Amino acid sequence: MVKESSGDLSSKEVATEHPAAGILHSVGTAYSLTAILLFIMVIIVVTSHGNKSRRFSSNKAEFIVEKPELAYEIWKEKKVQGRVLLLFDNYPHMRGFGDYDGIPRLGQSNLIEFCVFQNIIRRIYFIVPDEDWEEFRQQPFMHPLREVAGVERGLYLYSLSGVLMIATTPSSLPHMAEETLVYINDRKFDYETTLDLLSRKWIESDIIIRYRVKEEM
Secondary structure, eight states: OEEEHHHHHHEEEEEEOOOHHHHHHHHHHHHHHHHHHHHHHHHHHHHHHHHHHOOOOOOOEEEESSTTTTHHHHHTTOBBSEEEEEEEESSSSOGGGOOOBBBBBOGGHHHHHHHHHHSSSEEEEEEOOGHEEEHHHTTOOOOOOOOTTTSEEEEEOOOTTOEEEEOOGGOOOOOSSSEEEEEEEETSOOOOHHHHHHTTTTOEEEEEEOOOOOOOO
């Protein structure tokens, strides 16, 4: 602000703006719009990439692994892509950023996230035991976006990878219109009971992976 005086006229304040201020405002707005556009583009690319390149295994098979990350080797060998995963396990293996040191590395904590980046998985149904549902909803790490319409127990969960992730229970698991990938943790879900559930829901799977920890002799 500056004061300008002319003859007998009373002093008055005249607002002035430094030319650089307008430029900085324009630059800031441009950066904000660019960031928003980039975010939208990432979501579109992730979604369309998975939808346009779905690949299924040529034959149905079941596997037993003693380490979660071995599931990736199986899916990679079978050349599956853009798939729906039914995850019968603990909270999804989506904690990979702490494992990365310049180059992404596959580990037990980031199996699912790693497979998303490899375009193996495009959608996740994270299965929570019915008796644990209410407790699960109260967990501090939960970031539900909204409830899933038409599903009694279903929540859309936030995911940094941009992949669609839905939490639900065995009783609320909907029918799938396509063959799925299935991952079952023996410590969390009974294997035979889970296979029976899939049969009753008319859910087909070309690759079923059973994670079973090797018993100590």
